[in-house]
Amino acid sequence: MSILVVAEHDNESIKAPTLVTVDAAQAIGGDVEVLVAGSGCASAAEAAAKVEGVSKVLVADDEIYGHQLAENLADLVVSLGSNYSHIMSPTTTSGKNFLPRVAALLDVAQISDISGVVSEDTFERPIYAGNAIATVQSLDAIKVISVRGTAFDGVAAEGGSATVENIDSAGDSGLSTWVKEDIVKLERPELTAADIIISGGRGMQSGDNFKMLESVADKLGAAIGASRAAVDAGFVPNDMQVGQTGKIVAPDLYIAVGISGAIQHLAGMKDSKVIVAINKDEDAPIFQVADYGLVADLFKAVPEFDELLD
Amino acid sequence: MKVLVTAKRVVDYNVSIRVLGDNSGVDLNNVKMSVNPFDEIGIEEAVRLKEAGKAEEVVVVSVGSSACQEQIRTCLALGADRGILVETDEDMQPLAIAKALKAIVDKEEPGLIIAGKQAIDSDNSQTGQMLAALAGLSQATFASVLEIGDGTADVTREVDGGLEVISVKLPAVITTDLRLNEPRYASLPNIMKAKKKPIDIFTPEDLGVDVTPRVKTLKVTPPDERQAGIIVETVEELVDKLKNEAKVIS
Secondary structure, eight states: OEEEEEOOBOSSSBOHHHHHHHHHHHHHOSEEEEEEEESSOHHHHHHHHHSTTOOEEEEEEOGGGTTOOHHHHHHHHHHHHTTOSEEEEESSHHHHHHHHHHHHHTTOOEEEEEOEEEETTEEEEEEGGGTEEEEEEEOSSSEEEEEOTTTSOOOOSSSOOOEEEEOOOOOOOOSEEEEEEEEOOOSSOOGGGOSEEEEEOGGGOSSTTHHHHHHHHHHHTOEEEEOHHHHHTTSSOGGGBBSTTSBOOOOSEEEEESOOOOHHHHHHHTTOSEEEEEESOTTOGGGGTOSEEEESOHHHHHHHHHHHTO | OEEEEEOOEEEOTTOOOOBOTTSSSBOOTTOOEEEOHHHHHHHHHHHHHHHTTSOSEEEEEEEESTTHHHHHHHHHHTTOSEEEEEEOOSOOOHHHHHHHHHHHHHHHOOSEEEEESOOTTTOOOOHHHHHHHHHTOEEEEEEEEEEEOSSEEEEEEEETTEEEEEEEESSEEEEEOGGGOOOOOOOHHHHHHHTTSOEEEEOHHHHTOOOOOSEEEEEEEOOOOOOOOEEESSHHHHHHIIIIISOOOO
16 A cells, blocks of 8 residues: 655645645555655755655656646646555645546545544545534545645654655646735744634724734734634635635634634634633624633723733 | 536535434435535626626536525526536535536536535535546636636636636636625526526436445544633633643743
8 A cells, every 4th residue: 555645845845734644644554655746846855755754755846836736736646646545635725726636537536634544445524614524435446635734743844764756747738827926924823833823703893903913923923813704804815714614723722802603613723722712792602612711892802911911 | 608607505504514313414304505605606706707798608507406406596596597407316426526517518618617616515625626627627726816818817816825826728617715706695586587597407327427426424423512611701810721721821
């Protein structure tokens, strides 16, 4: 049994969701190989070779892989596919983009966003926004699987010594081209990697008011998130969204400010270790999952909280 | 240009689902069903393209039981011109749905296909990408802005960390994200008009599509319940608990 993990990377380094995916691959068992497809990605490949428990790193270094375009990346993975029993990627926007394409071209099902490994062909995954957990068995020869970032601890980034092998590019499909990106340079930790998250909801009333959360976040070394309601209201950009249709997080501490706690939001954060809710509506459903609830006007409570952290 | 839009019948997003006692699935009896919200965004985008003179016809397609006609009617009331149902009582999984949709794409030859980025029941986020792969088409998932050009479309995508713009060759499969648009409500006259719009019905056999499930659901269980904690009275008490009891801040 041999497993291929398609790495999430930025050509320089390997991203944390890759370590989580390797962890899930090891739970399945067998040889774990990592594919690094990128452009000028030698550093990322070196980093992948050091990841604990990886036996081989395959490197496809070609400008057509520079932006992880789904069509080209899928063609490359499919060209390698028949060598493996499992093909895995993290459930990131990149993994969600190319992996179903791989499955369809191999004529196999994909098991999305697994949260547990039962056996080599049977997995657990959340459905209905995490309100039910399905145990599913793949009947296909090749299992194509994406892995939920919060469900496994992740292996160590150092300690391995995999061999590195260069492989040929599978060519440009010519179907799509990358134009530009507008990636927010974060001064704070990424949502999916943060130990502490403070999130605002519709109760924040405006985007400006998120500055209150920024001050707290800076003192705690926290990331800032938002509910879908806050995104829909235009307070903050979509990449801050925590929930069923946004990012799934499980930090040590999650502070929900002015968030009512719709099931779609809870789906994205209820696996957090400690949950704090600050809301003036004592009937808000968020209090049903909070370890510590504070029924208060957030415009008074948050500045006070901020001051007490000094 | 003809635009093909997908619409999945799902449990309404306001419904709290209940896992069945025998762990065979979730209870769908007497539960309100709706068009998957991301598909509704797809319909809205297609109708706007038609209103802007960039599309001539909007065709909505659903795959599933005969009850899906209800959701197709909803889409027709929102402005789609006609409907197609691929009717089956089989447990339809993304790969099978994508194969059925591919057969419809071959028949209809649309210039653009719009699907929701995920269905809110199975949360797979697969069908659009699989359809693009099977039909040999380009794809732009998680779209927040769609600009149709000459033979190509520029699509702004919601990605981890921000936004990305890609240019895709048409026909392409676009999957919708939340901020692409805000869907309208159907007006009463449009609901009446929708009743007269045609719906063509095919079976997977008519289309020559194998829809045998590839994934077996062994059981469905409720998630671990999280117990509610305590209500603190003051901000001081909260900070104290976080520092000294939970020990998550220092």
